[in-house]
Amino acid sequence: MKLNETRALVTGGGRGMGKAFVQSFKDAGAAVFTCDVNPVEGGTIADVSNEEDVVRLFAEAEEALGGPVNCLVNNAGIIRDGLLVKKDKETGEVRAFSTKKWQQVIDVNLTGPFLCMRQFAQRCLETETRPAVAINMSSISRSGNAGQTNYAAAKAGLVADTVLWAKELARYDIRVAAIAPGFIRTPMVESMPPHALERALKPVPMRRLGEPEEIFSAIRFIVECGYFTGRVVEVDGGLRL
Numbered sequence: 001m002k003l004n005e006t007r008a009l010v011t012g013g014g015r016g017m018g019k020a021f022v023q024s025f026k027d028a029g030a031a032v033f034t035c036d037v038n039p040v041e042g043g044t045i046a047d048v049s050n051e052e053d054v055v056r057l058f059a060e061a062e063e064a065l066g067g068p069v070n071c072l073v074n075n076a077g078i079i080r081d082g083l084l085v086k087k088d089k090e091t092g093e094v095r096a097f098s099t100k101k102w103q104q105v106i107d108v109n110l111t112g113p114f115l116c117m118r119q120f121a122q123r124c125l126e127t128e129t130r131p132a133v134a135i136n137m138s139s140i141s142r143s144g145n146a147g148q149t150n151y152a153a154a155k156a157g158l159v160a161d162t163v164l165w166a167k168e169l170a171r172y173d174i175r176v177a178a179i180a181p182g183f184i185r186t187p188m189v190e191s192m193p194p195h196a197l198e199r200a201l202k203p204v205p206m207r208r209l210g211e212p213e214e215i216f217s218a219i220r221f222i223v224e225c226g227y228f229t230g231r232v233v234e235v236d237g238g239l240r241l
């Protein structure tokens with residue numbers, strides 16, 4: 001599939017990588033629609049973790065794109081970091097990671113892509129849309145980044161589902177792949193305290209943040225390579241966690 005043949009839906013297009021992806025799809029001549037929890041240009045307000053929102057999102061996207069979505073980018077995501085337990089050196093008090101933060105990240109980063117993927121696949125089958133491709137934004141953190149109990153679980157789970165969705169959907173000419181970025185220049189990363197960011201970049205062989213456009217190169221590859229499915233493209237400047 002060529003990029004200019006896609007009717008693309010990018011979730012979380014209000015800022016960061018999603019916003020850059022929307023622009024890059026446009027620049028490549030694709031039809032593109034997006035959503036965010038905040039008002040967003042070229043899209044609608046929708047929460048990917050809400051089933052009703054997701055059904056409405058796909059209906060609105062179909063209308064705006066002039067046909068069913070044939071390229072889904074499951075990009076929307078959040079972080080709510082913290083250690084599983086932490087003992088205060090002075091008081092001895094033990095603080096435990098919040099169940100609410102666990103659930104928020106699982107809802108947006110794992111249930112969200114599931115709901116969008118299910119609706120995408122359902123509409124592809126109902127409308128005989130083929131070929132089609134879905135791209136899930138995982139993360140280098142999926143291998144078990146300390147401080148990210150919730151995020152690592154969601155991003156690892158998303159890769160497992162990428163593999164099985166690819167197996168289940170190949171017969172319908174739907175491919176499913178994932179991208180695992182390292183540290184990319186977006187508000188999510190730029191909100192890290194400077195000392196934490198500096199520490200995070202030290203072990204990166206490329207010694208810099210990646211750019212959203214460099215992640216879009218992976219999207220282009222996945223869209224265009226008709227034999228690529230069920231696998232993860234790692235774009236992390238050579239970092240291993």
Ligand SMILES: NC(=O)c1ccc[n+]([C@@H]2O[C@H](COP(=O)([O-])OP(=O)(O)OC[C@H]3O[C@@H](n4cnc5c(N)ncnc54)[C@H](O)[C@@H]3O)[C@@H](O)[C@H]2O)c1
Pocket residue numbers: 011012013014015016017018035036037038046047048049074075076077078108112137138139140180181182183184185186187188189
């Ligand atoms: N930035 C990085 O270094 C990095 C690294 C690895 C993976 N990722 C992943 O890439 C994706 C994009 O990251 P980013 O850095 O651009 O993040 P970001 O925080 O800059 O942007 C995420 C966007 O998603 C939106 N969003 C949040 N919850 C939503 C919901 N429930 N429904 C719809 N939209 C929602 C936000 O409002 C925001 O506009 C995320 O899935 C993230 O986990 C990012």
